[in-house]
Amino acid sequence: MAYKLPRKGIVDALAYCTPNSVSPLFCSLVVKYSKDHKQATISLRLSIPISGFDPEQSITLYYDANNLVPGETSLGSAAVLPSQDQLRKIVQQGKCELKTLSLVLRNHCSVEGPSVKKIAPKKSSESCFYLLADLAQATTVYILFDYNSFSKDEQARFEHCIEHIGDLTSFRVGSDYAKRPKLPDWTIFRPAEEVDFEQPPPYACTSRKRSKDGESTRLHGSFIRLTAFL
Numbered sequence: 001m002a003y004k005l006p007r008k009g010i011v012d013a014l015a016y017c018t019p020n021s022v023s024p025l026f027c028s029l030v031v032k033y034s035k036d037h038k039q040a041t042i043s044l045r046l047s048i049p050i051s052g053f054d055p056e057q058s059i060t061l062y063y064d065a066n067n068l069v070p071g072e073t074s075l076g077s078a079a080v081l082p083s084q085d086q087l088r089k090i091v092q093q094g095k096c097e098l099k100t101l102s103l104v105l106r107n108h109c110s111v112e113g114p115s116v117k118k119i120a121p122k123k124s125s126e127s128c129f130y131l132l133a134d135l136a137q138a139t140t141v142y143i144l145f146d147y148n149s150f151s152k153d154e155q156a157r158f159e160h161c162i163e164h165i166g167d168l169t170s171f172r173v174g175s176d177y178a179k180r181p182k183l184p185d186w187t188i189f190r191p192a193e194e195v196d197f198e199q200p201p202p203y204a205c206t207s208r209k210r211s212k213d214g215e216s217t218r219l220h221g222s223f224i225r226l227t228a229f230l
Helices: 083-091 125-139 151-161
Strands: 003-005 011-016 026-034 039-048 057-063 074-078 098-104 110-112 140-146
Touching: 003 151, 011 083, 026 083, 026 125, 026 151, 039 125, 039 140, 057 125, 074 151
Parallel strands: none
Antiparallel strands: 003 026, 011 026, 011 140, 026 039, 039 057, 057 110, 074 098, 098 140
16 A cells, blocks of 8 residues: 555655755655555655746656665754744644655656756746756755654654665556656756846745645756855
8 A cells, every 4th residue: 555644645844955054945745655565755846937837837856765875865853953934834733843854866866847848947936946956956855844744653654664765666667657758857957057147146935836746055067056045
């Protein structure tokens, strides 16, 4: 049997590329796990304005179990203390228990978004966009969230999943997924020199729509440097 953890499907979270960073990306954490079939896929989702589209577009970063390094992927105490404003965005009502999910990847994560060859931001969303591009490029990711979003049973399943990550494969395998086009990686994000606006000011991306079913400032190569909030 496959579980979505938590049962409600998503958890508000802050994602970082370095454990002590002050530039997180506000997103949704989704965990899908099957102990019986030895499968797990962790994903981060958010919606942002994309050039060429009127409504905000959903972007998903996939972290498949077989792309995670056993022994280095872990669940532990909060590595970053968020501001009060950020804390209010990710905690449930009542007492919270902050945890950090540390993901170490063998290769870059897969990216799912609109069906275009390259994604470019609208001017109003360049801060989110470049944080997201940087996160998609990272091979180490830290995800801060309220562990009390999970029930005790769900926490036990989650911990079992992370402890046995080396024995698991992805949900996105098999005959069904083999027929689908291969998902791109971070290179789908359009380089900065191809976008006709100035480097954005240092501010945070705090707007995000929930999807049903995104930090460090080291943008490599042709991407601009950006320092964003906290």
